[in-house]
Amino acid sequence: MEPSGNGPADNEPHVPSPTLWPAGFAVGIAVSLVGLIVDPLVISSIGGAIAIVFGFLWARDATAELRGHAVAVEPETRERAAAAPAAPAATAERFPRSRFLEGATLGLGGVIGGLVTLPVAGFALLPPFLGQKRHETDLGPLTDFPEGKWFIATFMTDPKEGEVSRRTAFVRNNGIVQNVPSFTIISNRCAHLGCPVQANGPTGAILGEKNVLEHTVNGPILLRPVVPAGFGCPCHGGQYDTEGNRTAGPPVRALDRYSFEIKNGHVVLLSTYSVSHVDGTGAQAKIFKYKQAGPGEHVDGPEQWFYPLQPPHH
Amino acid sequence: MALRRSPSKAELRRERMQAVVTYPVDWLEERSGLVGAVRYFLFRNVPADINWMQTLGSATLTAFLVQATTGVILAMYYKPTPKDAYSSIQNITDHVTMGWLVRGMHKWGASVFIILMFLHMGRVFLFGAYKYPRELNWIVGVLLLLMGMMEGFTGYLLPWDQTAYWASVVGINLNGTAPFLGPWLAQFLRGGQEIGADTLTRFYSIHMLVLPGAIMALIGLHLYLVIRLGVTSPPWSKEAAGTERAEEPSTLRKGLIHSAEPGGSE
Numbered sequence: 001m002e003p004s005g006n007g008p009a010d011n012e013p014h015v016p017s018p019t020l021w022p023a024g025f026a027v028g029i030a031v032s033l034v035g036l037i038v039d040p041l042v043i044s045s046i047g048g049a050i051a052i053v054f055g056f057l058w059a060r061d062a063t064a065e066l067r068g069h070a071v072a073v074e075p076e077t078r079e080r081a082a083a084a085p086a087a088p089a090a091t092a093e094r095f096p097r098s099r100f101l102e103g104a105t106l107g108l109g110g111v112i113g114g115l116v117t118l119p120v121a122g123f124a125l126l127p128p129f130l131g132q133k134r135h136e137t138d139l140g141p142l143t144d145f146p147e148g149k150w151f152i153a154t155f156m157t158d159p160k161e162g163e164v165s166r167r168t169a170f171v172r173n174n175g176i177v178q179n180v181p182s183f184t185i186i187s188n189r190c191a192h193l194g195c196p197v198q199a200n201g202p203t204g205a206i207l208g209e210k211n212v213l214e215h216t217v218n219g220p221i222l223l224r225p226v227v228p229a230g231f232g233c234p235c236h237g238g239q240y241d242t243e244g245n246r247t248a249g250p251p252v253r254a255l256d257r258y259s260f261e262i263k264n265g266h267v268v269l270l271s272t273y274s275v276s277h278v279d280g281t282g283a284q285a286k287i288f289k290y291k292q293a294g295p296g297e298h299v300d301g302p303e304q305w306f307y308p309l310q311p312p313h314h
Numbered sequence: 315m316a317l318r319r320s321p322s323k324a325e326l327r328r329e330r331m332q333a334v335v336t337y338p339v340d341w342l343e344e345r346s347g348l349v350g351a352v353r354y355f356l357f358r359n360v361p362a363d364i365n366w367m368q369t370l371g372s373a374t375l376t377a378f379l380v381q382a383t384t385g386v387i388l389a390m391y392y393k394p395t396p397k398d399a400y401s402s403i404q405n406i407t408d409h410v411t412m413g414w415l416v417r418g419m420h421k422w423g424a425s426v427f428i429i430l431m432f433l434h435m436g437r438v439f440l441f442g443a444y445k446y447p448r449e450l451n452w453i454v455g456v457l458l459l460l461m462g463m464m465e466g467f468t469g470y471l472l473p474w475d476q477t478a479y480w481a482s483v484v485g486i487n488l489n490g491t492a493p494f495l496g497p498w499l500a501q502f503l504r505g506g507q508e509i510g511a512d513t514l515t516r517f518y519s520i521h522m523l524v525l526p527g528a529i530m531a532l533i534g535l536h537l538y539l540v541i542r543l544g545v546t547s548p549p550w551s552k553e554a555a556g557t558e559r560a561e562e563p564s565t566l567r568k569g570l571i572h573s574a575e576p577g578g579s580e
Binding site: 125127128129132157161162163164165193194195196235293294295296297306307308309310311313 | 507
């Protein structure tokens with residue numbers, strides 16, 4: 001067939017006219033990214049709003065054809081074909097039943113697939129986030145912890161689970177403050193990528209002091225006396241002072257700490273929390289507490305915006 | 315024109331032997347077409363100037379098959395629980411007959427598999443074999459590479475020794491530092507908030523069921539695309555791409571599998 005008139009040739013695609021919407025969308029994204037650094041609340045929101053508005057306009061234009069709206073394209077002009085002989089008028093209505101069966105097969109197949117997939121997907125994804133156990137660890141009587149002395153305490157948070165639940169904490173009794181015993185209890189999980197942090201200093205025999213083996217409801221608890229100059233990680237060299245503040249290396253925050261309570265004269269460890277940094281030492285320490293975050297995750301500064309939602313944790 | 319003469323005794327015996335061999339093959343071919351498919355796969359045309367570099371893909375496939383086979387055997391003796399994992403691996407190494415060999419093949423074969431994948435990828439890159447129309451096969455290859463790396467990551471935990479445990483701690487926490495969904499991904503990988511029995515079993519399941527299944531499916535797609543699109547010539551090839559090979563006398567290609575056509579050549 002020859003192209004006729006001034007209309008576009010058949011083999012030329014109908015290119016949609018250029019539009020500014022994508023550019024506006026990109027500007028919105030850029031503004032919200034800049035806002036993340038400058039002022040996440042105000043500028044990011046403005047950027048987000050710009051992106052949403054322009055994104056909507058863009059999507060509306062892009063899908064106009066699909067949604068059956070007229071698109072501004074020059075109309076094609078071509079000679080009218082000779083009337084087709086005896087074309088059945090009801091061509092479109094010729095296979096309504098097969099259409100129905102096709103749709104029913106796809107629809108029912110989808111429903112059945114969904115009914116089978118959803119529970120399986122839930123089973124695959126949900127258990128790590130639901131019903132996580134909260135552990136309490138009895139470290140033994142207060143008298144095991146003379147004031148001002150550091151101990152490396154190793155214990156199993158869940159003796160039934162066995163060695164895999166073994167954890168280590170650095171414990172120091174800070175004495176009585178306002179009639180309440182004060183303890184510094186630092187988790188040995190490195191704030192870089194979770195390796196086991198070690199105490200930098202002599203332990204046990206070198207000090208001429210004996211290890212204490214305590215038996216509590218949590219099974220055997222080993223308390224090793226130590227005089228740490230700080231704590232260091234063997235994996236990638238992260239270093240911390242005795243309050244757990246980062247002094248060198250890759251960690252992004254201070255060491256996590258255990259919250260604790262005194263129950264029947266025993267020191268009982270509860271859940272852990274994250275710490276950005278600590279001012280002061282011992283009982284006078286001002287601890288900047290945060291909800292427990294994974295190793296390597298910032299809890300303060302602009303980078304905290306990368307981790308807006310933490311999975312449930314006890 | 316060959317002179318017709320009655321076949322000798324030896325020729326008759328040969329024909330009978332051939333019939334015995336070809337009968338089951340013909341039986342299968344008639345009902346499935348599989349023999350023809352295998353023939354098509356093995357005897358398809360490739361450029362005349364390909365070289366040994368183009369065997370790296372097959373080498374990678376072989377390494378994967380070794381991993382799959384040895385892995386299946388190891389799974390018969392390995393126990394994925396915190397209490398038994400390490401001792402079951404000691405048992406495989408020290409007591410099960412040839413266990414040291416099978417475990418060694420699986421352990422060293424893992425590195426061979428990864429190295430071969432990278433060499434194969436380098437060959438494809440340097441030969442420009444990723445270009446039109448083979449882009450999709452490059453993408454499939456990248457997915458295979460990622461899954462191979464995930465196999466390495468999940469398999470590394472299974473011996474459940476200090477190296478395995480702490481390497482997995484670091485690896486999982488690395489995933490956890492990814493923005494936004496990272497902490498959720500880490501908790502999903504761990505199967506909870508701490509590494510424990512659930513981590514070991516889920517790594518085992520991913521390592522020996524999820525990933526190998528996905529890898530096999532993708533290898534199938536990868537090979538299908540290789541066969542459909544053909545092998546690329548090296549960049550220094552003087553032949554134009556897509557040149558058909560000249561038709562050969564059919565007798566040259568006959569013989570490995572007897573033609574099933576009735577009245578075929580003698």
